Amino acid sequence: MTTPSLQDGIDKAGSPIDLLWQPNAEPWTPEVVAPEYTGWRQEQAAWHEGVALLNLSHHMYDLWIEGPDATRLLADHGVNNFEKFAIGQAKQYVPVTRHGHIVTDGILLRQAENKYLLSGIPAAQHWVQYHAEKGGYDVGFVTDASSAFRPGGGDPKLFRYQIQGPLAAELVQRAFGAPLPETKFFHSTPVTLDGRAFYALRHGMAGQAGFEFIGPWEHAAYVHEAFLKAGEPLGLVQVGALAYTTPSVESGWIPSPVPGIYTDPDLLEYREYLPLFGIEGKRPLNGSHFSEDIEDYYVSPYELGYGRLIHFGHDFVGRDALLKAKEGPLRTKVTLLLDADDVRTVIGQGEDPGFVLSYARHRVENTSGTVGTTMQSASIDPVGTVLAQALVDSERAATGTEVTVVWGEHPGSGTDPDADLGFPRIRATVHPAPFNEHARTLYRRNR
Incomplete structure (x- = not known):
């Protein structure tokens, strides 16, 4: 039996959104490791x-890339600067599509002159390996999937x-x-x-x-x-x-953004190459922010704070699009500090809600309407409430701006995206991303 591809899944579902939208989806947590040790x-x-x-x-998910064309392959399909990349150094590798939408990021470690290890969520690895095979690059691969997907x-x-x-x-x-x-x-x-x-x-x-x-x-x-x-x-x-x-x-790191691969006709062959039962076909979308158009969930590396990683001194897939996007209207990544009383009322029904984790796209609003969307939310006990990473309109990104988060699960296709479904609101205040001051200031200074 032929293994179904991502495109097969899209065709059967009717659209990328109908394939991926799963209200109340369980959030991902690492496999094998116990949920808690001491709490x-x-x-x-x-x-x-x-x-x-x-x-x-x-x-x-680990992918070793080795061969005479290893550096050229990675530079052709990533925004990063490869002119200054020492053996033993790691970089946050950022591949984008020809339209400048992020595929995902990964950690790339240079192990030797012509050998690299790319680790993380496997969408970047799939992208690199596909283009290596299609482009005839002189490289070889060794793969080690995560424990949940390791064959045998x-x-x-x-x-x-x-x-x-x-x-x-x-x-x-x-x-x-x-x-x-x-x-x-x-x-x-x-x-x-x-x-x-x-x-x-x-x-x-x-x-x-x-x-x-x-x-x-x-x-x-x-x-x-x-x-x-x-x-x-x-x-x-x-x-x-x-x-x-x-x-x-x-x-301030947003894991597993929606890859910008589901609609471009030029990527049909890529979608046919990808297995349906992979990250691109099985990472669910849910939350109060719903759109019938999967492109509304695509993101630019600029929006994720990766502008400092983009090196225009070399040619790469998506370069022209990113040059244009640099001047265009973009959302800004922020941290939302959710009101602790509202969290207890909305999520905890008046009690301590315990551990909260959500990768849902919840609408962020102010008095003028929708101004952004959450990307991930979690309880942070040292802060005393839930924090959310969000992308908001740049004019709403100033620290101290007051917004509300619409906490709920849109049922998906068949219901108006803007329907008033009676979802509760949680008050929130805009803060910088990263929220942690040390991460915001000293990380980059020490690179």
Whole structure:
């Protein structure tokens, strides 16, 4: 039996929206990792106040790209600057379509002169591999899907453990017996632990210092146990799947935007190449902001705050469109601080709503009407309420602007997108993105 493609799914459903719109869709959380270890509140507090251990080994999709044309392939299909890309350095890789809409982002690590590792949500990997095959680039690929989609099950090729928080450096020194070499943000350094070789990527989350340790799976259990033992005197807290999903809301990173691939006739072959049962066909849309046109959900890298990554000194797919978009009307990424009393009333029915996580597109309004949409929302216990990453009209993006979030689930096709469905409103105040001041200021300074 032929495996159905993304285009097959669109044709059967009738439209991309009819394929993807799923009211009340369950939000994604990392596979394999326990939902909570000590409780999501304590786990959030750990990376703000102490030290936390996060297991990223199972939900990352890895694609190794190696060959004489590896750099040319990635530069032709990504906005990034490849003129200054050292071996051992990582970048947030941003591919876009010819119309300048983002496909998604990923973490790209240069491992050798002609070898890269692209990790994250697999839409970027699919894009790169398709264009390599179609364009005849001299490269080869090795793939390791996430644990939920790995054919035949089994273990991942790599372990990934993050050590995060104000006490991260102290824990690492205890584990290795000495401080790690001074390493720039988003650069890596080789390390050994009792003869086991792997590497440390200087990384952080929600404004806190930290490292991501990456190495062969055969060393996973030993390294994990060593970190637990070294962290015990410091009150190390393991972070479960619920709390793990929340730092991006503080850090200003919007995960898994809708890829701009569903409507362009020139991408028909690409949609026929993609499997229906992949991220592009199965990541649901829901919320109070509904449109029959999937293009209303496309986003520009400028809107996501990636303008600083765009390097016009080389030719790449989407370059001309991004040059035009730079001057055009764009939405601005902001953080919405939701009113705590309204959150308790609307979401918690007067009680503490507990853990809230939503990737729904909820309408953002003011007295003049709709001014934007949320992209993700989550409880942030150190803040005391729910924060939402949102894209709003640029003239409504000033800090302190008051808006409301329409909290509800539009049923989809067959109901007017602008119908008054009686959804409750939650008052909110606009803040910068990233919300966390350290993430907003020092991250980039340390790159």
